Amino acid sequence: MRRDHRPPHPLLRTASVRALEHAALAVTGPGALMDRAAAAVADAAERLARSLPAGTPVRAFCGPGNNGGDALLAAMMLRERGFDARAFELAEACAGSNSPADAARVREQARRSGMTPARIESLAGLRELLDPAPPAPAPLVLDGLFGIGLARPLSGLAEAFCRLVDELRPPLVAVDVPSGIDADTGAIVGGPGAAAVRATLTVTMIADKPGLRTGAALDHVGELRIEPLGVTGARSDGILFTRADAATLLPGRPRDSSKGSFGSVLVIGGAAGMAGAALLAGRAAQCSGAGKIWIASPDGPVFDPGQPQLMTRSVNAPFERRATIVAGCGLGADSRAEALLARILDSGLPMVLDADALNLLALCSPAGHGTLPVLTPHPLEAARLSGSEVGEIQADRIGAACTIAETRRAVVVLKGAGTVVAHPDGYWAIVDSGGPALATAGTGDVLAGLIGGLRAQGLSAWEAALLGCWAHGHAADRWAAHCGHAAGLSAAELPELARGALASLHFARNE
Ligand SMILES: NC(=O)C1=CN([C@@H]2O[C@H](COP(=O)(O)OP(=O)(O)OC[C@H]3O[C@@H](n4cnc5c(N)ncnc54)[C@H](OP(=O)(O)O)[C@@H]3O)[C@@H](O)[C@H]2O)[C@H](O)CC1
Numbered sequence: 001m002r003r004d005h006r007p008p009h010p011l012l013r014t015a016s017v018r019a020l021e022h023a024a025l026a027v028t029g030p031g032a033l034m035d036r037a038a039a040a041v042a043d044a045a046e047r048l049a050r051s052l053p054a055g056t057p058v059r060a061f062c063g064p065g066n067n068g069g070d071a072l073l074a075a076m077m078l079r080e081r082g083f084d085a086r087a088f089e090l091a092e093a094c095a096g097s098n099s100p101a102d103a104a105r106v107r108e109q110a111r112r113s114g115m116t117p118a119r120i121e122s123l124a125g126l127r128e129l130l131d132p133a134p135p136a137p138a139p140l141v142l143d144g145l146f147g148i149g150l151a152r153p154l155s156g157l158a159e160a161f162c163r164l165v166d167e168l169r170p171p172l173v174a175v176d177v178p179s180g181i182d183a184d185t186g187a188i189v190g191g192p193g194a195a196a197v198r199a200t201l202t203v204t205m206i207a208d209k210p211g212l213r214t215g216a217a218l219d220h221v222g223e224l225r226i227e228p229l230g231v232t233g234a235r236s237d238g239i240l241f242t243r244a245d246a247a248t249l250l251p252g253r254p255r256d257s258s259k260g261s262f263g264s265v266l267v268i269g270g271a272a273g274m275a276g277a278a279l280l281a282g283r284a285a286q287c288s289g290a291g292k293i294w295i296a297s298p299d300g301p302v303f304d305p306g307q308p309q310l311m312t313r314s315v316n317a318p319f320e321r322r323a324t325i326v327a328g329c330g331l332g333a334d335s336r337a338e339a340l341l342a343r344i345l346d347s348g349l350p351m352v353l354d355a356d357a358l359n360l361l362a363l364c365s366p367a368g369h370g371t372l373p374v375l376t377p378h379p380l381e382a383a384r385l386s387g388s389e390v391g392e393i394q395a396d397r398i399g400a401a402c403t404i405a406e407t408r409r410a411v412v413v414l415k416g417a418g419t420v421v422a423h424p425d426g427y428w429a430i431v432d433s434g435g436p437a438l439a440t441a442g443t444g445d446v447l448a449g450l451i452g453g454l455r456a457q458g459l460s461a462w463e464a465a466l467l468g469c470w471a472h473g474h475a476a477d478r479w480a481a482h483c484g485h486a487a488g489l490s491a492a493e494l495p496e497l498a499r500g501a502l503a504s505l506h507f508a509r510n511e
């Protein structure tokens with residue numbers, strides 16, 4: 001996909017990380033990797049401490065495995081560097097003695113201990129691992145409970161620790177993975193109501209991980225720092241699609257060109273009461289750089305006085321044979337819409353299917369449609385397409401997107417925190433842009449139009465999906481950064497913001 005020599009940003013699942021660890025340990029011998037990991041955590045904690053009051057102590061909380069080992073060693077290093085560093089093992093929490101009575105006792109003791117910053121340390125069952133030191137101000141916390149070995153929801157002391165961290169919100173460095181987060185999926189192990197640590201900063205070892213880049217994890221990872229530990233040869237399971245990747249896909253704009261050089265888009269949607277959805281898609285296709293845009297609504301012409309260049313067309317007219325179709329935005333779900341979708345699927349034209357078209361498609365048996373379509377479901381539409389529930393989609397966003405891509409023979413854009421783009425041949429990417437500013441009506445119509453417009457300019461379905469998602473997300477990120485808040489963006493502003501995001505890539509090409 002990438003059109004320059006630089007390798008893409010790899011994302012490794014835990015199985016791949018373990019394989020790399022195993023190979024590296026055979027060479028470096030026991031302890032070397034942990035030394036490097038601990039030093040990376042200590043360095044990150046020291047950097048973070050510079051922004052905290054002088055004398056801020058460090059408190060490491062250690063689980064039973066190597067994640068705990070990393071944190072303990074880091075605490076010892078920080079003590080050698082002059083910090084008031086202590087380390088605690090949540091022995092009971094990790095030995096499986098997590099009876100509900102234990103957990104209730106712990107919570108009651110924690111509650112009775114009052115609101116002092118040291119309350120975390122007052123958790124009953126903590127066994128101090130290093131020599132005690134005098135009490136000090138609110139601590140900088142190292143989360144060394146669990147990393148890639150997390151196998152079940154946090155409970156007992158570990159859960160109580162998480163809940164306290166959630167209340168007190170201390171500055172916190174998560175070792176490798178915020179405890180409670182699944183490093184492969186980004187979901188909280190045990191589901192949305194289960195416990196997971198919210199970190200200020202996560203220092204992840206050996207390679208970036210998909211479960212740090214999508215889903216619930218995005219509210220838990222904080223700033224992410226990747227520490228390779230000198231381990232090379234990472235064979236990526238997927239990639240993070242970054243600005244540098246997007247810059248390599250930006251369509252060229254030769255001087256000797258005309259509007260016919262940049263393709264045409266036919267937006268099919270905008271039924272009565274939902275005309276705006278089609279207009280948003282049409283405007284976005286325009287802002288992506290497409291040459292000509294038509295809008296065809298089942299309920300007659302939908303004219304956009306604000307953008308008079310968007311042409312209207314009857315849905316009964318034959319499809320323009322070189323058009324890229326963007327269907328579903330406000331299409332409706334009646335028999336006319338069903339008949340239109342059947343004509344669209346039979347056309348074999350490049351297409352982007354969104355919203356109502358996806359819900360109708362979910363009722364059709366999977367079948368190939370000529371050129372690879374792009375489907376742009378949000379989690380509920382994805383659940384319908386795969387006959388599952390939203391909770392199952394969000395519990396494994398990458399797996400869900402890949403399954404739909406394979407069964408529907410399509411490029412699938414699973415929207416949401418950390419948009420996942422999956423190819424039917426099994427490879428996938430997480431888009432490194434986008435945020436809660438996009439959680440408002442109409443932004444999906446804009447995304448469909450952007451992807452359709454880029455497809456019309458000659459990008460493959462995979463490339464158009466990735467670049468469209470990146471521009472869509474980056475536009476919202478720039479808007480939110482400029483406003484200092486992520487609420488209030490309107491979908492009507494988004495096409496021109498996305499045009500700006502694409503234009504900014506022109507400069508990124510030479511970075
Ligand atoms: N191996 C290396 O040289 C390096 C490892 N790194 C760090 O190590 C961790 C991975 O360490 P690991 O020991 O494999 O796993 P964890 O420390 O994440 O988990 C420890 C054990 O905890 C048990 N477990 C799992 N879930 C729970 C839970 N909810 N409650 C209680 N206990 C739980 C589980 O054992 P069980 O037998 O009980 O299932 C885990 O094995 C990695 O994340 C890095 O931090 C270095 O960074 C790189 C070198």
Ligand SMILES: [K+]
Pocket residue numbers: 067143144145146147174175176177178179
């Ligand atoms: K951790």
